[in-house]
Amino acid sequence: MNAAADTLKLAQAYAQRALNNVRNLQPYLGDLADIVVIHVEPRIPTAGITADGCLFVNPDWFLSLSGPEAIYVMSHELWHLVLQSHARAGADDAWHVNVAHDWIINRILTDELGIMPPKNGLWLGDADNHSAEELVRWLKDGNILSPARRSVWDAEAGRPDQRTPTPFEEALRGTHLAPVEASSGDDAPADCPGDILTEEDLRRLSITVPVIAVPLISDGGSAGDAVAARAEALRLAADAALSTHAVVTSALRYRHPDFTYPHLTATLDIIATNDRIPVELALQSGIDMTAPKVRTYRRASRRQGTRQDIVLPGRRHEGWALNLILDTSGSMTGVLPRLLSLIKASAKAAGVSQVRIIQASDDVAADETVDIDGLESFEVWGYGGSDLTAAFDRLSEDPDTERVIVLSDMAIRYPAEPPPYDVVWFAIREHYGTPVAPEYGTFIILNV
Structure with missing residues (x-):
């Protein structure tokens, strides 16, 4: 097995482990964690998720995350399904909705997990005091500092260091004797502003994934029925996650006004038991x-x-x-x-x-x-x-x-x-x- 295949395998296992720990640390996201499918894809700059539950991670970038950071990223992508980000992002304001939801989600997760967003993730300290619609309006009107149109995570922070040319290679640069630099090819990470991935994003990045569908209830069902059933399962899981999170958080704050979420431990084996x-x-x-x-x-x-x-x-x-x-x-x-x-x-x-x-x-x-x-x-x-x-x-x-x-x-x-x-x-x-x-x-x- 070559190095690239080893990296893909390691990233797949690491992402799955992080997703399993999301189930244990944030049980209200467990149903969604059961439904989504992880895809390790070098052409995605960092991480992102589609409306039908395809959760993409860039292998090199994701392996650069610590254990708590990996859990944070997985939970962040699931929260986009909880908030119905894809359905709420129209053609004209998809990027603005993505940024608004990133701010809100990262505010929630930092409170719960006790760490700041990894890799310079988008951050607005009082995002929890505003609705997504309000934040979108402010972004469009220029009433709030707009971040650069990039992914929610900083791809450069997790990108492997480039090899430094030798003095001999530098001396030959510009001549016909200079070594040919390897092309990044089709697997090079592409520009992908935002982590709310659409079918158009996947087409632009030449990424093809098989249609995901829940098992048919009977042999008489069609593939379209199965896809519809999966969409309904995602919707129900998202609704249940949102309502359960609201109930538990309200109960905690009602019974303990000074309540704050405990800090996330860096040991994944400990997280898995609590x-x-x-x-x-x-x-x-x-x-x-x-x-x-x-x-x-x-x-x-x-x-x-x-x-x-x-x-x-x-x-x-x-x-x-x-x-x-x-x-x-x-x-x-x-x-x-x-x-x-x-x-x-x-x-x-x-x-x-x-x-x-x-x-x-x-x-x-x-x-x-x-x-x-x-x-x-x-x-x-x-x-x-x-x-x-x-x-x-x-x-x-x-x-x-x-x-x-x-x-x-x-x-x-x-x-x-x-x-x-x-x-x-x-x-x-x-x-x-x-x-x-x-x-x-x-x-x-x-x-x-």
Whole structure:
């Protein structure tokens, strides 16, 4: 194997490792990380991504990144899918949208990962205080310093050093005896402003990639159906990432006003193990959503403001009961013990005293109310089929039911029409599978 082939292989493995660590460090991006396909391509100056999830990296440039920097770049490209950058970038303002989203994404990632954008990446300190549309307008009107029309990353910073000519070669320069300098050829990095890659960009760079499609559901489907299914899967994964990131971040800042994201460790093997906290935070935020909105004068209102002449009632959260539909189909066997333990800890923190658990697989296997302290030793029934319809119907008959948590791997059947109560879905992602988001309720993905 020659040196060029070795470099391509090393870059492919390094990029895949960085993408795997994005899953662990930022679980809300896990679904997108499962769908995208990495392409190591010397003709791309740095890195970029297409609307259909082709994630390109230049091998020499990417191998020049440190471990945390590689994770940063991978996460940055996935965030372009989260923000729907390709769809929002029209023909006349594609570069402006690219820059605006680069500013916003790098502001988010620097907060989360604790490092500045690698390779002199684009940076605007208060980008998180402005919308992309506002930043685009400022760029067009000249009301903000516009960066050079180049890629978001500095290609020169990662380009290998050029060989220095020998004194003999310098002496022969300009004569017919001078050695012929090797042409860069078709694999030379080309000018590619921005990392929102389009089909036109790939054509201009003479890059051809096979059409990516999800496996057909049946033999009767067409290739076009498969491509459409992949596009829908990307859209759902992007929507889920955006909503989950918003929920978890809001919960963190609500419960801990001084919260800042921990700094990224430089050891990839350590990063790969720290997925426990996001699971607990997601559980806590979902349980908080289901808390009753009952007011009491025993707790002062947070909206009292400067008023001193009246007392407003505050929210009461203590001593309330949690409604839980538990998917006890066979595929849930391995994850239920740990999840019930985590739910107990999160529920107690939210003031839950009792949990009504309706277990369902083919039908309702059990319906009982247990004390929160006895949840870890709770006896689970079922481990059969995957139909939660009867459990939904059971709670619909109770006029006092206002909010329900559903814990499932989403390989289930459930009512197509929304029930007469709010639903918070806790979706289990085992082995990084991609659960399908229902059309109603709040959807939160748990990485276990």
